[in-house]
Amino acid sequence: MSTAAGIPHAPLGAPSPWVARWAHLVRPGGRVLDLACGNGRHAIWFACRGHAVLGVDRDAAALAALAALPEGVATRPVDLEQGTWPLADEPGFDAIVVTNYLHRPLWAHLFAALAPGGVLLYETFAAGNETVGKPSNPDFLLRPGELLDAVHGILRVIAYEDGVLKAPKTAFVQRICAIREDIGKTGGGAPPRYPLPG
Structure with missing residues (x-):
């Protein structure tokens, strides 16, 4: 499920404050995957920051409009919920952004x-x-702590929130910032330090 309106805490077209808050952790100029990108607000934002971005969505019309915009945004029309993983041929991404979309597989x-x-x-x-609006189908709603459980033992959690946003419209959300640590760089010694925003 991908929605252009998105989680109701940022103007349409503006990046999610959560994404903007943690974007400083993305390697400068690194490759970014905007998954289920919809109208491409994050793809455009990262491209304007000098990143090469791949926007993936099943909405070919939205992707066509996005592809006509800034340099640095490539698009791929894919139904992410059908068939095999479509990005197996891609090299690793320096960031993966997913907002307002949930397909656990x-x-x-x-x-x-x-x-x-x-x-x-x-x-x-x-x-x-489901008590305040859509989505209300449990298939599209994270269970308490589910994002934490999903990354446990795989990624290092830098920040996590599970709560209610009140403005401009009430919404229940979970959000996570997690990093795939470079084991070669940590060498089993002191853990790397990731700068917190602000």
Whole structure:
């Protein structure tokens, strides 16, 4: 499920504040995958920051409009919920951004698609949202702590939130920033330090 309106806490076209908050962890100029990108607000934002971006969505019309915009955004029309993982031929991504979309069978593919040091920025609706609006189908709502459980033992969690946004419209969300650590760089010694924003 991909929605152009998105989680109701940023103007249409503006990046999610969660994505913007943690984008400093993405390698400068690194490759970014915007999965289920819809109108491409994050693809455009990262491209404007000098990243090479691949926007993937099943909406070919939205992708056509996106492909006509900034340099640095490539698009691929794919129904992510049918067939095999369509990005197996791609080298690792320095960041994967997923907002307002949930298809649990993709998680293992997403984690594997991160390059060492790659950042997962994931934000979508959570259980409780059915009491305030759509989506209300439990297939599209994260269970309590589900994002944490999904990355446990695979990625290092930098930040996680599970709660209710009140403005401009109430929404229940979970969001995570997690990194695929480069084991070669940590060498089993002190863990790397990731700068917190602000």
